[in-house]
Amino acid sequence: MELRHLRYFIAVADAGSLTVAAEQKLHTSQPSLSRQIRDLEQEVGVALMNRSVHGVELTPAGKAFLDHARMAIHQAEAAKEAALSAAQPAKPTFALGFLSGAEIDLLPEVDRVLRAAFPGIDIRLSSDYSPALAKALMRRKLDAAFIRREETMGELASRRxxxxxxxxxxxxxxxxxxxxxxAPEEVLNEMFYLPSKSAPAVRRIVLEYFNRVGIDLKPEHEVHNVVHAISMITSTRAVMLLPAYTKRYLPETITTRPVMGEAPTLDLVLAYHKANTSPVLKLLLSRVGKLAGTPS
Structure with a gap:
C-alpha cells in the first residue's frame, strides 16, 4: 500500500465522485483512478466504496478506513517536515520590542547589525507602550526592548x-x-494636556519639569498616545510637552517649538533581563553606541 493510494482514496471520498476527483482534484483520468481504488481494495481485502450512477458512497469499512488514511497522510507529512528541519541548522531567533515610534530611527540599523552577524536570524518584532514592553521582558517573552526607564525595573538591566x-x-x-x-510660564493660561499613565516616564518628566521651574501644573485632561494627542491638540487648540521624535507624526496643522532654557529630557534605553545570555543580545549591547541617533 502506497501513500498515493491513500491520497486517491481520500480525494474520491471528499468529492463523492470518481469523475470529479479525477478531473478536479487529481488531474488524472477516471479509468486510471478507478484502477488505483480497485488495487487499494484488493490490498485491504474488503470493498471500501459502493459505486453507482449517482457517484460513490463509502461502505462501513470505507468510513473506518478513511479516518486512518487521513491520519497516515498527516503523519507522513509531519515526518517529512521533521526530516527537513533536522537537515537544516536551527536559525537563531530574537524577540525585540520597540517603544512605539522608536523603530523608525533604530530598526534599519538594528536589522543590519544582527543580520550581518547572524545570517538567517528570525527577528520577531513588537511595538507597544514602554510599561507593556518592560513586563514582557520580565516574563522573558522578549529578549530586549527599546523603552523608557521605568521606576521599577525589577530583574531588568539597561543601556542608554x-x-x-x-x-x-x-x-x-x-x-x-x-x-x-x-517659556514654561507662557502655557499657564493655555489648555494643557498631560500624557496618561500609559506613558508614565513621559508623564513623570513633564510634572517634574514644571515643579522644578516653580509652576503648579494641574491639567484636567490626558492623552493616551500620539494619535490621541494630535486629535485633542487640533480640536481644542491645546498645548503639550512631548518627546522630540513625535514631530515626525504631526500634520501640517500642528507645529513644535523648543523649550526656552534648559529643556526636560528623558532617556531611551535598551532593556533586557539580567539572566539573558543570548549571544545576539550580547552583540546588540556592544553596538548600542552606534545605534544612537538624533530623532528628526
Whole structure:
C-alpha cells in the first residue's frame, strides 16, 4: 500500500465522485483512478466504496478506513517536515520590542547589525507602550526592548541609547507658534494636556519639569498616545510637552517649538533581563553606541 493510494482514496471520498476527483482534484483520468481504488481494495481485502450512477458512497469499512488514511497522510507529512528541519541548522531567533515610534530611527540599523552577524536570524518584532514592553521582558517573552526607564525595573538591566529632549507641541496658528522658543510660564493660561499613565516616564518628566521651574501644573485632561494627542491638540487648540521624535507624526496643522532654557529630557534605553545570555543580545549591547541617533 502506497501513500498515493491513500491520497486517491481520500480525494474520491471528499468529492463523492470518481469523475470529479479525477478531473478536479487529481488531474488524472477516471479509468486510471478507478484502477488505483480497485488495487487499494484488493490490498485491504474488503470493498471500501459502493459505486453507482449517482457517484460513490463509502461502505462501513470505507468510513473506518478513511479516518486512518487521513491520519497516515498527516503523519507522513509531519515526518517529512521533521526530516527537513533536522537537515537544516536551527536559525537563531530574537524577540525585540520597540517603544512605539522608536523603530523608525533604530530598526534599519538594528536589522543590519544582527543580520550581518547572524545570517538567517528570525527577528520577531513588537511595538507597544514602554510599561507593556518592560513586563514582557520580565516574563522573558522578549529578549530586549527599546523603552523608557521605568521606576521599577525589577530583574531588568539597561543601556542608554540616546536622550530625547521634550518640545512643546501646539496648533500651527496658535499665538505661541510665532515664538522661536516657549517659556514654561507662557502655557499657564493655555489648555494643557498631560500624557496618561500609559506613558508614565513621559508623564513623570513633564510634572517634574514644571515643579522644578516653580509652576503648579494641574491639567484636567490626558492623552493616551500620539494619535490621541494630535486629535485633542487640533480640536481644542491645546498645548503639550512631548518627546522630540513625535514631530515626525504631526500634520501640517500642528507645529513644535523648543523649550526656552534648559529643556526636560528623558532617556531611551535598551532593556533586557539580567539572566539573558543570548549571544545576539550580547552583540546588540556592544553596538548600542552606534545605534544612537538624533530623532528628526
Amino acid at each position: 541609547v540616546r536622550t530625547d529632549p521634550l518640545i512643546f507641541v501646539l496648533p500651527s496658528d496658535h499665538r505661541l507658534a510665532s515664538q522661536t522658543a516657549i
